[in-house]
Amino acid sequence: MTVHQITAAGLRLAYGDRVVVDDLTTTIPAGQVTTIIGPNGCGKSTFLRAIARLLKPKAGEVLLDGKAITSMRTRDVARVLGMLPQSPTAPEGLTVADLVAKGRHPHQSWLRQWSRDDEAEVDVALRLTGMQALAGRPVDELSGGQRQRAWISMALAQETDVLLLDEPTTYLDLAHQVEVLDLVDKLHADLGRTIVMVLHDLNLAARYSDHLIVMRDGKVVTSGPPADVIDAELLRDVFGLESQVLVDPVSHQPLIIPVGTRRAADPEGDVPAGADGRVRLEKASAR
Numbered sequence: 001m002t003v004h005q006i007t008a009a010g011l012r013l014a015y016g017d018r019v020v021v022d023d024l025t026t027t028i029p030a031g032q033v034t035t036i037i038g039p040n041g042c043g044k045s046t047f048l049r050a051i052a053r054l055l056k057p058k059a060g061e062v063l064l065d066g067k068a069i070t071s072m073r074t075r076d077v078a079r080v081l082g083m084l085p086q087s088p089t090a091p092e093g094l095t096v097a098d099l100v101a102k103g104r105h106p107h108q109s110w111l112r113q114w115s116r117d118d119e120a121e122v123d124v125a126l127r128l129t130g131m132q133a134l135a136g137r138p139v140d141e142l143s144g145g146q147r148q149r150a151w152i153s154m155a156l157a158q159e160t161d162v163l164l165l166d167e168p169t170t171y172l173d174l175a176h177q178v179e180v181l182d183l184v185d186k187l188h189a190d191l192g193r194t195i196v197m198v199l200h201d202l203n204l205a206a207r208y209s210d211h212l213i214v215m216r217d218g219k220v221v222t223s224g225p226p227a228d229v230i231d232a233e234l235l236r237d238v239f240g241l242e243s244q245v246l247v248d249p250v251s252h253q254p255l256i257i258p259v260g261t262r263r264a265a266d267p268e269g270d271v272p273a274g275a276d277g278r279v280r281l282e283k284a285s286a287r
Contacts, residue, residue, distance in 0.1 A: 010060030103157030
């Protein structure tokens with residue numbers, strides 16, 4: 001497994017005249033799980049698209065091993081970076097095996113067609129994600145968690161050293177979110193992949209990441225290990241969230257407890273209290 005260095009330097013990203021990211025400079029730690037977090041519309045997914053060379057910067061550049069990624073051949077980038085976009089869709093009736101096989105395209109050319117090596121890599125990807133038994137099933141018949149595992153299988157078959165995952169847990173229930181992130185964590189631990197994700201759930205981001213990049217208004221506010229980054233002041237300043245930050249008893253990472261209007265229980269233990277601590281509901285009179 002080759003270790004690759006990814007750096008953004010003075011990055012400005014825009015859709016037409018609308019600038020989304022401006023003067024962003026940061027480094028993705030090689031061989032770690034990095035998660036980009038921030039409020040909606042802050043430029044997280046836009047930044048990830050630039051790393052994947054799907055969006056050309058208006059200014060600045062993304063460097064892959066010191067070389068501007070926009071100057072590299074598409075095939076060469078695809079052999080290093082595997083991208084799983086938000087809510088990917090497959091053609092109706094496409095089987096899991098056929099989807100995963102598409103990950104081998106960067107390794108083929110008109111001189112080198114489908115080979116036993118390609119077949120072997122597809123089998124390895126299916127085995128690593130636990131999808132071998134479902135290889136013949138149409139992708140559109142799978143559950144949400146299975147579908148995400150199928151797409152991750154395709155990215156693995158691409159045989160890249162870096163995986164970029166844009167909100168891989170979107171629309172999944174909590175059990176399937178944990179299932180997908182456990183898989184990502186295992187791929188990192190067992191294969192040494194560098195992982196870069198965008199996640200909305202801050203507690204899952206803190207639990208599954210080695211490194212966080214916090215964005216607001218198209219810029220990086222701070223970055224570092226979750227325990228060094230996440231605190232009540234940052235959550236208030238970046239997300240407008242009043243919270244308490246504890247230590248997760250399972251992962252020993254920061255655990256965020258939002259403080260809403262339902263903050264305290266009635267001293268008798270059976271009636272919720274309002275934000276000022278006073279009981280808002282009248283108890284039903286005993287009959």
